[in-house]
Amino acid sequence: MGSTVAQTESLLTSSPLVDLGAIVQDLAEVCRSPLAAGEPAVGRATLALSDVTTTLSEVARRRGDAASVQEQIREAMARAREALDSARRAIEKARRTRGRAVELTAASIRLRQPLRPPAQGPMLRSWTSVRDVAVACPRCRRRFTLHYEYRFMEGLAPRLVACPRPPCPGVLTFYCPLDCLDFVVRP
C-alpha cells in the first residue's frame, strides 16, 4: 500500500492521505480488542479500508483528472470511517454485554449460595478425623491406646501421657494435633 500512496501522492492534497493513515491506525487498534474476532462490523471496516486502497491504486493506474479522483477517494474514506465507527460501537457493545454477563454470573452465584446445604454441622463433622493410636508405656511396656479427634492439622504439640496402669509411674510424650479434641487414654 505504501507504493500506491507514493504513486498517487501527486494527485492528492496531503490531508486525505494523513486521514487514511489515521483510519488504518484506528482499525488496527479496534482489531487488537479480543472481542474483534467475532464482530462482523470489524470485518466490514476492514473491507471498507481495503476499498479505499483499491480506489487509490485504480486512480494511480487511470490517472484521471484530479478533481474527480479526489472526490472518489473522499467518498471511499467516508465509507471507511463510517464502517470503522460502527466497528467501534459493536466492540463497545460487546464489551458492555460481556461485562453484564460476568455481573449476571456473579449475581446468580450469590443467589445460589443460600440454597446450598448449610456448611456447618454435617460438613464440619465429616472433616473431623478420628484417631486411635497404639502406644507402649516406656516403663512397663504394656500397650494402650490414645483416642483423639481433630479437625484441621495446624501443627503438633507435645502432650505428657501417664501410663493408665497404676501404680506404674511411666509417662510418655505424645505429639498430637494442636486443636485436638476428645483426648482419651484407653488401657
Ligand SMILES: [Zn+2]
Ligand atoms: Zn506403665
